[in-house]
Structure formats: structure tokens, C-alpha cells
Amino acid sequence: MEGLIMNYPLTTNTILEFGNSVYHHKKIITHLPDGTRHEYRFGDLYKRCKKLANALTQKLGITKGDIVGTFAWNHAPHVELYYGISGIGAICHTINIRLSSQQTEFVINNSEDKVIFVDATLVPLVEKIASKLETVTCFVLINAPSNFKTTLLNTIHYEDLLANESEEFEWPALNEKDACGMCYTSGTTGLPKGVLYSHRSTYLHASTILSPNAGNYSNQDTVLLVVPQFHVMAWGFPYLCLLSGSNMVLPSSNLQPESIIKILIEEKVNKANGVPTIWLGVYHEMKKNPPREKLALEEYIVGGSALPKSLIEGFEKDFGIKGVQAWGMTETSPLGTVCRLQPKHAHLSDNEKLNIRAKQGIAFPGVELRIMTDEGTLAPTDGNAMGELQIKGAWVVNSYFKTNNLDSFTEDGWFKTGDVSTIDADGYMEIKDRTKDLIKSGGEWISSVALESALMAHPKIKEAAVIAIPDEKWVEKPLASIVLVNDEDKISDEELIEFLSRDFVKYQIPRDYVFINEVPKTSVGKFDKKEIRRLFAEGKLI
């Protein structure tokens, strides 16, 4: 017997309508690449989304199920595109601007984008591959001066597109299972794979993050979205800010530490997100040039890579700003876990607390986690047993776009993350490594993530990346590539071995160290270990 409840599909349109009806006075603030500041309200967003919906359907001929690309930084028009495109039942494909030309060409052709909305500053990247794009009929230029020159054919300026459109538009009835957004994986191990989010998964993901155990976002907050809108729908923040009535601050390409600090101060931002690399940069900049006044920033939530303990500790001690670790993947919308302390941890020492906070945390309601051992058995949740992390839930993919990636899913329907993890008795999950980054030395596993986190706690070290290199005796051994805070500093191998010996046993400690200027990063800002391995293989790491 079914419940006698209204049919009320969970769509991005319900989010936009809600944001407009209750929070039309809340702000969206953009700091544009040229340094200018743009501000409007959720009520303005709403009207412009409706104009966009009219333009998409009538001027550009976009219909339900069409895929529309965006190639843009974080700014108000990009938020309009999120809602406007999915609002008419089309799919908003946010193209990662940091992919290689070949990858960009591949994802656009693979997704069959009909139209691409592109930032004027990013047009050169698209011009390079324009002749190879098979399905794109039109490029819409965002924030382009009127005399803008481009070799792209069939262009129209975004503001011209919207100019004469009506602010009245009736959203079509949508099925909540319909796709609303699309994002490709970063493709570090092969071709990028397309992930199609549904209206339902997008709504539930955003709505769940609001809760105080998760992100804790409310109408009291002003949130800086450092995570690019071209990465996994900006972790759902353009949606959750409308659900929570949080002011949204968008930095576009102003992602240098000094720019972020300036925006944090100017907009009185109290919450923010981003990958650890960004916050590492902000922290070191604040140490060098301490801001004159205390920032309003209370906490930053990170994902993408492990948040180094030293960063959690330093930011909190020096500036009273809390780092919160979360974990997720493109395939999980992305947020799957978040790490916060509970009353049961109150009696622990600061160091024990830090050890917990450095874990990836507990699952959100709506997703489930498990660890499978190499033998295919369920690992005990004891915080020690390692195995592959698997996940299922209301915002986890069940397949990739146009591909049969059967080896990414188990027979009983779980997604295989490729992460090696543990789960403790309280449900706290900890990523030990990517399956392919784990080092097996003399038959024993060594976690590169643990070594990196420990090394980055050294006051003279800014970044550290550990890979496995071949060894005659132990088959594999760890090699640490190190970036120093100050180039003129020096640390001896002996000093580092001594430093690590506090936390690691002898066989786990690298004997080999190289000092480099920068750790190579992937398009999403993670350490690019494939690239580090390549440099090593070519004899360029010495």
C-alpha cells in the first residue's frame, strides 16, 4: 500500500524556487578576473535564470535531454547556467578548464555538447580545439568586452543572449531521475569518464550537507566557493547555498593566496571550501603577512586530498580557523564523508583529537561505506584492517556515460573507489592511499599519504609527495619529493629520517629525498603521482 503523499519531485527548480521565495534578499557576490566586484541577490538570479531558460529554448533551440557545456570560472553567470540549463530539463556539463587540449576535445565530443558557454579569458583554450569539435553549434561568450575578437564561429555575448528575454518562464514538469548535471573524472589513469547526476541526487546531496553534523550551513553564513564550479558541480554549493540562504561569494580566477585573503576580509566570509593546496597557500601567506584584523572565517572544509595535520593545527593555533576534512569523488557527487569530533571524544588529548580529525570521517545519511579485503571478504571495522573502500548511496553513480566500466562496480551494486582505507568502530573512515599509490616494501604496506602528512608537519616543509620506486632488495621503497617553505633552507636526509622516526617504524621511513620547486598537480589540484613517477623514470628527480 502506497502512502497518500503528494508527488513532489526533488529537482533543481524546486531549489531555485525555494531560494527565491524565502531568500530573495540573499547575495551572490563575484570578484571578477579584472578585479571588479559584482553583487546581486537570489531574486535577481531567479529572474535571470528565467531569461536564460527562454533564451536556451527559443534562441538556441535547446530541448530536454540536450547537453550544454560550460567552460568557466566561479561567477554569477555560471550559477545561472547551473539552474537555467537544468531547469528546462537539459544537462549542464561543466568542462574542467584544466584538462589537456586532447582531453577537452574528447569530453566535448563524447558528451555531444550542443552549445558551450565560455569565459572570455578562457576563449584561447577553446579556440585551439574548435575545429575538432563535432557537435557544438554555438559559443556563448561570458564577460567579454563588446570589441572582443575571437576565431570561434557562431558566437554570441551572454548579456546579448539574455537582453530581450522575458523574466516569465514556466518550468517544465521533470522527473527527479532525469539528468541535470554532468562532470568528467579528471582522467589521471586514462580517458576522463562522464558522470551524469540526476535532479534527485543533486537535491539530496545538497540538502544533506546542510545539517550541523555535515557542513552546517544556514542563513547566518557567507560562504566562499573556492572549489571551482567546473569540479563536481562545485561540491553542490551553488545548490546548498540556495537551500540554506547562505550568501555566496565567487572568486572567479582570483585563487592566489593573497586574492583569497583579500576576498575573505572584504566579504566577511565565515565559511569556505577548497582543496588542501589552496588552504596551505593561504596559511603560509597569512604567516608571512599576518592580516591586520582577525578574519571572520570560522572554518574551511576540504576534500580532494588529505588535510595535513600540521595545517589543521597551524591554522587553528595561529588564526583560530578550523579545518574540516571531508571526502568524496566525482562519482559520489562528491561528498561521502565528513570528519567532526563528537562529545565522546571530549576526554581525548589534543593529539588524539587531531588524529581523528585527520581521518576522512563518517558517512552522511544517504550513503553507506564498506571495506573489502584483497580476499573479497568484508574487513572488520577496527580502524586497522585495510582494504578497498566501497560506497553506495542516493548520490553515487551506477555507471559511466557511454562506457561499460563494469570493473568499477561490484556485483552487488557498490562503487569501487580505488582507495585503500580503514573504518574504525565509530564509523570513521581513513584513506590510507590510492590502491595504485600504496607502497609494498619487503612485503609490508607503507602508506604514502601518512608519510606525506607527517613530512608536511615539519616547519620547513611546504609540500611533500611520496611515491614507490624500485629497489633490488625490498622490491619497492618510498621516495619523498619535498618542497621547502623557503628555498634557501636546508634539511639533511638524516634530519628527516630522525623526524619521521617519531611516528614510523624503520622500514616505513624513506631513505631517499629529493628537493623540488613544486609538486606537479593534476587538473583538480591533487598531487600528480603519475607525473612524479614519470619524472623519476626519466631521471629528472635527483
Place this chain on the structure above:
Amino acid sequence: MEGLIMNYPLTTNTILEFGNSVYHHKKIITHLPDGTRHEYRFGDLYKRCKKLANALTQKLGITKGDIVGTFAWNHAPHVELYYGISGIGAICHTINIRLSSQQTEFVINNSEDKVIFVDATLVPLVEKIASKLETVTCFVLINAPSNFKTTLLNTIHYEDLLANESEEFEWPALNEKDACGMCYTSGTTGLPKGVLYSHRSTYLHASTILSPNAGNYSNQDTVLLVVPQFHVMAWGFPYLCLLSGSNMVLPSSNLQPESIIKILIEEKVNKANGVPTIWLGVYHEMKKNPPREKLALEEYIVGGSALPKSLIEGFEKDFGIKGVQAWGMTETSPLGTVCRLQPKHAHLSDNEKLNIRAKQGIAFPGVELRIMTDEGTLAPTDGNAMGELQIKGAWVVNSYFKTNNLDSFTEDGWFKTGDVSTIDADGYMEIKDRTKDLIKSGGEWISSVALESALMAHPKIKEAAVIAIPDEKWVEKPLASIVLVNDEDKISDEELIEFLSRDFVKYQIPRDYVFINEVPKTSVGKFDKKEIRRLFAEGKLI
């Protein structure tokens, strides 16, 4: 094109599984009618729900779609019944123990309950009507001593039912649209009407309340559930506490102000819910006998009736405890709105803030509100235009059980609440009256709720209920029934008219006052105006 996302139904089983996997250490504490205290963990709840599922399916022959009744106070076994019954795909019908015998008989026969789980202390109420129950095959006695005597046939003790059952049970696959819970309206205007909640509506309702703009519940909290589990699934709290990892405190029949205060202190409760009557009682008791230490209680959330401004103010000034107004109905799961201040209100005076906090508040994401005028047009959201409040959303009913209540729904699918309300430009809804309680005097509307709230702000007045009585000149005029804080106090009509003239214009102010010992209440603790009108008609209000 559908999103490529896993099928992950939102069911009460996913809530229970989540609560067990991440919050198995969290507590459920019951204060039993005999004064004893019972405590166990979510992990224990989980195991006992599985034992119950085995017993229901194997011993009692309950199958998917069957309706199972509960007739019980708030306690751990009642929580087990919520999850155990819906977990196997049956429907948990929580019978209101405060209905009349005729109504109780009606709802049990109407819902065709197969089995009824009944508190030992409430057995006498069921014995009275047992011979008239047409579908009940078995009564399960909760918290009954082993030598318990009853005239009920086919009884079994709850603990005996569970005793030998296995803790292993595999939940069946359920459709999230399947019914999981059932509750009848209080039937103040006729026969109670059955409302069938779905797994999906129950999940979404509970999950939405977690957010800081709404209830703000987290694993830092210990929550007292004053709202009976036999009222609208206890406002979703048995579900949301598992989602949030909040300790749950259940008072059973210990609802006298002194008992509630004792429990608040003993269990260090920091959040609670309940109808205003309860908190009015607690406040007056705390004024009379101030607790020796400051309570951990931070806030109580109320619904069911308007929270008097005087209570918000008094509780906060005298004890630092915040009252939060929410609004809902049996037909809306129940929560539809909640009232909290926003940063935009920061500049207002205390009195202006209080005026906002006394409103019913803004809609939750997932529901929509509108006001329809008598002329059938949409009223402007200006805070003044009155009309009938209508609601739609993901946890709002679309019909009643076994009845064609077409006049409760609009043609375009909204539920007609029967409340006369306004909505202001910021989306804050305020209930002015029940449609049938609004007073039309000399062609002008008078809000009985506004008069009651104003009267209850008088230091000598505990409760005030206003009804319309016939008048030769004005057709209708208001009559106020008043309960004094101290019986020996006296207030003249002139004093009251003078008191009200600060906030009301002349024609709105009652000229007629009667002093009574207690305002008659409905089975859910609201002022029973039908009964007051009857007393007046019979000449018993003088």
C-alpha cells in the same frame, strides 16, 4: 535522459541502519510511568528492532501492507515499533490515546489494525471497546508485570514476544513510496481522518529538520521528546534523532511540569519539543520553584498552537531558554514552517524581533505555501493580506485514508489547511486563526489568536481562549474565557479592555469576559473551541 545514479530508496530502514552503523553508542533513555529509568543504545535498539521484525513476521503473521496499531506513551519499545513495523513493510498506526472511546473504536476498525501493542497502564481504555474491534487478532502488552490481569483476549507480553527471536533479519526491499506510518487527525470537526505517510515522506521530513535553519539537531544534542509518539509520529523525532545521532529522552506519561523539569535536569537535555501548553506549565512551575542550577536546556520548539509572546519573552529573560515556533498539521507530517531570526533582523528592536518570532515562520525546503483570498485569487505576500493557507510539498498528504475529501484539496493539487494566514515579503507566515474560529464583527475580521496571545501576556493571566458569540448589532462579537495564574486574583473587565487597547482598535476588543478554571483542550492539547462554544450555548459560561 536519466542520471546514472544508484537506486537507493529513502526508507526508515536506511535511517535505522545508518543510526546503528555510525551512532550505535548514542542513548535512548526512558523515564517510565513508575518512576524507573531505562537506558540503552542505538545499537541495542537496532538488535531489538530485528528481533521484533522476526516476531512480527513469524509469530504474528504480519505481512507487507498490514496495519499494526500502537496505543502507548513515549518509550523505547514504542521506538522499536516505529522501526520494526515499517521495516518489514507493514504500517505503524499510532493511535491517539486521548481520543474518546467511540473515536478510538472508529480509528481501529477503520484502519483494520491486525494487532495492537498497548501499554499496560492504558489497557483499561482498550478493554472498554475490545468487544467492538472487528479486525484485531492479538494484543501485545508493553511494560506489563508478569501477573498482569486483563479481560483482553489473545494477549502476549512484549518481552515474551521478543525473547527467543534472532537478532538477524534481512529487511525486505521496499519502494520508498510504500506507506510506513499512519495517524488520524484529532477529529475536532467530525470523524478522525486517516493519514498515511510514506517511507520517502518520513525520511525527507526528518532529514530536512536537521538543518540549522530548521531544528538544528546534531550528535552534540540530547533531545527530550515531549510530543507524544501517538501524535503525527512524534513530529518525526524518533527518525531525525537517528539521522543526527542525538540522544533521545522519552518521558512516557511523566508530563507534569515537575516531572519534565526533573528529567531535563537529570538527563542534561539541551533541546526539547512540545505544545505550548506543556511549556507554559513548565515555565510557571519554574517561576514558582526556581531550579537550583541552570538547566542545560537551550531551546524548546513548539507547534500545535501559537507560542504566546509572553512565554517566549519570560522563558528567555528569566531562564535564558529560547522558544522556537514551528507550524504543521497531521496532514503535513507535521512540520511545514519554523520561525528563526535572520541577520537582516539584527537591527530591529526587541519588540519587533518578538513580533517576528511569534509568527509561524518560513517554509522548509521541500514544501511551498500560498494564501488564497475568499475571491480565489492569490493574496500578495505583504504580511497583511489574509486568506486561507494552502500548502504542497514532499511530505504533504494528497488524500485521506478510505475517504474522498475532495474539499480539502484544490484542483491544482494544494492542501487546504483551514487556517487563515498572512505571508510577508520575507516568506514569514503567520496564522491569524482557524477559518472557523475567525470572528466577523460588524463586517470586520477579528483574530481570536491575536487576542489570546495579547491576553496571555498579562501577568495575572495563564490561559485565554476567545470565541465568537452572537450579537444583535454586530452579528458576532468576541468572548474571552480566562484562566488566572492565581485563583484568588481578580481583574476587572475595564482593566482588560484598557490592557488590550494598547494593541487593538476599539471594535476588536472583547467587552465580554468569563473566568474559568481551565480551558477545555482537544486530544492533542489545543484549545477546544468547539467545547467552549458548546458550554456557552448551554449557558455554562457566565
